Amino acid sequence: MRKYFDVAVIGAGHAGCEAANAVAKMGFKTLLLTLNYNNIAFMPCNPSIGGPGKSHLIREIDALGGIIGRNTDLAHIQMRALNTKKGPAVRALRAQTDKHLYQETMRKYLEKQPLIMMRQGEVTALQRTKDLWRLFLNTGVSYEAAAVIIATGTFLRGKVHIGSLSYTSGPQGQHPSLALAENLEAQGIKFKRFKTGSPARVRKRSIDFSKMIEQPGDRLAHGFSHWLPWQPRAPVSCWLTYTNERTHQIIRDNLHLAPLYSGAITGIGTRYCPSIEGKVADFPQRERHQVFIEPEGLNTDEMYVAGLSTSLPEAIQDEFMRTVPGLENVEIVRPGYAIEYDVVSPEQLLRSLQLRDCPGLFSAGQINGTSGYEEAAAQGLIAGINAGRYLSGEEAFVLGRNEAYIGVMIDDLITKENYEPYRIMTSRAEYRLSLRQENADLRLTDYGYKLKLITEQEYEAFLQKKARIQEKLAFLQENYLTPDSREAQLLQEETGVNLQQKTSLQQVLKMPEIKLPLLWRIFNKEASPGEEDEVVENMIKYQGYLEREEKMAQRLLKTEAKKIPATFDYTAVPNLSAEAREKLSKFRPETLGQAGRISGVSPADLTAILIWMTRNNQP
Amino acid sequence: MNELDTIAAISTPPGEGGIGIIRISGEDAAQIGALILRHPSGRKITSWPERQVRLGLVMSPEGKFIDEVLYFLFRKGRSYTGEELLEIQGHGGYQNLKKILNSAIKAGARLAEPGEFTKRAFLNGRLDLAQAEAVIDLIRAQTDLAHQVALTQLRGELSTVIQRLENSLFEILVPIEAALDYPEDEIPDLEREQVAQRITALCLQLEELLAQAAQGVILREAASVVLAGRPNVGKSSLLNSLLGEERVIVTPIPGTTRDFVAETIDLDGIPVRLIDTAGLRESEDLVEKAGVERTREIIKEAHLILVVLDAGEELTAAEEEMIANTKHKPLIILNKTDLPTVLSVKELKDKFPDYQVLSVSAKTGDGLAALKEAIREALIGRRDFEEHPVLVTRLRHKEALEEALANLQSVAKGLSQQQSEDLLAVDLRAALEALGRITGRSVSEEIIDRIFSQFCLGK
Ligand SMILES: Nc1nc2c(ncn2[C@@H]2O[C@H](COP(=O)(O)OP(=O)(O)O)[C@@H](O)[C@H]2O)c(=O)[nH]1
């Protein structure tokens, strides 16, 4: 039995599902392999999706035709709007999801895709034969595919630690993937070890919620997806409580039992998801740390204890949790743990997420050294798109740092030494004001449509929305307020703003105290559904800043347009500094812009490269 | 790698004298020209006939007259760099050229990096490879040198001051950034008033630094030493002897040195600009009169004056007055001591007990070594340099400080207008990036590092 697929995706986590969906939408026959058919789109960490930066990624994936946004909307049990008062650039959504519903929704969706064949099976080896890759399963079955996307998350040589206990395992007691890691390594792929962790899950009925602060959700007018009609659920609450000095004392007394401190763990952890023992050790002056109790779903008694990620022995976990108000009688359902796993050394990746020296072989998600469902999904989408473009012989699809958080993330991944699992943050984006979550579709949906990930119907709706926005912008540009008019009087009554001369509505809207809904009211115009008014208001209010970013972006584009040939030999360039030569030879950037972002590469080095390149192009 | 910027620089090496050239290259060259140039009548310039030399006036963006100049424009594809290029020829005084350059920068040009004109020329196919490679070596050397300078400065006063400014800014920015990325963690709210006060204080510091820069004391660029004295006492000859070559026209006819001429020499590591002036003599000759005017100005801005006297002639009242009335105590140089003398060192010392008097012969070279040593001492040992160290010595630094200041002023305004944190962060970051151009600090990496070392974040 040997079957051919255009693309095989190994792993059906957040990266794998997204990748398979993209490939299939582009019209390719797709094989999606999972170690366990029960665990498709499994959320091994907290039941929450979104937050600053991450929310932006989801909106971008959705604008391009990805699925994490719609799936989150369908599986949410609470939605919150974050940073509502801190400015448009950082506004974000965060959802609590029902983990089981999330998985089920994703599985059902993928099962319905005619071009996706999804099945359980462990890939133990990959082999390149001519233009095809052959995948061998442990059952002796094999498949052929023109392109392969590895999206194995934390499963490659996964090793779990709880106190002095350690064993090879995937997350949450799942089967690890050992043979595949050996096989890939034998083919010359270089790995490094990262570490991440998870807190205990506890039984709901053992918690005393009266000692905690309730965190209800917000009633919102929209969710993540641009395309799915928003159907808010009756929100389920989360609960906030705090650690205290007693908690910290127990942790300090037992620090030597934590594998991170005993030396049992060699993998590198991340500052972004610290364990409670790390927090206590690194911030001794802190008197308390936040603990959020989050439901794992509607139909389960399991609760997630966010903030208490730990790999201390279970008995100690039990002991310190009982010092936290509300958790005095807590019952552990599953203990917290740390997990070490293999990640692909980033210098092997191209911007397309293809492995540099392996045509048709891509990797996406946590295996590329990121943390988080959203980061994984975004890479899955890009790897999927580029596997498709590889098949049709087209140039890689690359998003710039000025176009999307997705672009920022992938560029960071391939130009920086990753010392820890990477998390997206809004402070990583130079063009933060331009990359807002409410304009993701305006930035990206044209691409999604051209890539065939956006349907005709969706695109039509998008074009109409765009037209409405244009119309509103034009109205604000062309209409004026004259000092003595009825409208100006209304404005003064409402805001105290006293106009001295005839002023365009656009100028009026630029005043800090004026909001768009007010102007619509004064002019008897209807406010728009969804986020359209937000887009209009931000485009006008922040015009100056946006223009500044646009100017910066123009410069960026120039350097990005200068491609460095894949075979470029840095040792031949006479005027490079030693450090630059070493770094450039390692990362082998694809453009001059990328080269410039590698630390240790100076403008003089870039000039040297440019001159050398021009020389070699000369006949 | 900012090839879209329009860049500007003084492109005559210091010490060329006579005229000096400012070049402005890039898409906006003419646009910038229109902002700083006027017709001699004062009208705005609207047409730019190509490659025609025109007479014009350079104004500061505030509309103050700076210099009468010649200018001409090369269209894109026709210039040395291959870009639109505006060349302005002004009077050669360094301070004067700097003022013109400053105007161009205020009007939107960016100060060119070392070798940047040549780099553009190469990239636009205007240079062949051999030329280009020579240039890249030069750039390498210059940036290495700049790097060395930066390293020295790291230990120096300027960078201590600027690093302190940077740290203060990071202290303000990091909690803002942390709160933007971690809205659900416990990070104290932004205290607008308190931050506004700190920003105002930082603005004041920047303004102070800039005020010093504006005084025009440009130690690093070279200390200026003026040779003053009656015509024919041997100023030009002395300058030539100090330089070791014949550069300045020496004639027995008084008043030959019509404008001033400057040459830079290296006095054991201190760059010194020697400026030869037209004699301070009332003259009917208009050109020379203008020279005399400018001489007065140069003397005002100089770090040190050498009053040159002719040992073969009696001291005149004008000379006495010049010695007594010069702001900084000048060195008295008794020249032509190879000839029979009527004026002696002793006589001068009696008359001016607090002054240093040196006897030299420009012709034979006698006393020149002692003169050089005296100049050096006078410059380095000067008390007011020690008490008021000149921090901002490079135009590049000044430009960076100005940009930082503008950004912080925008932060201050934003704070008072209840502007949202994401916008405040943009301006704070821009200010830090501007300062980072002086200290070489990479802002974005440091923000993230500081966020996580200062706050315990994440679940
Ligand atoms: N014998 C002798 N002649 C000198 C000396 N210095 C200058 N001269 C002569 O004095 C005349 C005027 O010199 P110049 O440098 O043009 O004077 P300036 O007008 O002060 O610049 C020239 O003929 C020089 O050759 C000197 O030290 N000894």
Ligand SMILES: [Mg+2]
């Ligand atoms: Mg002379």
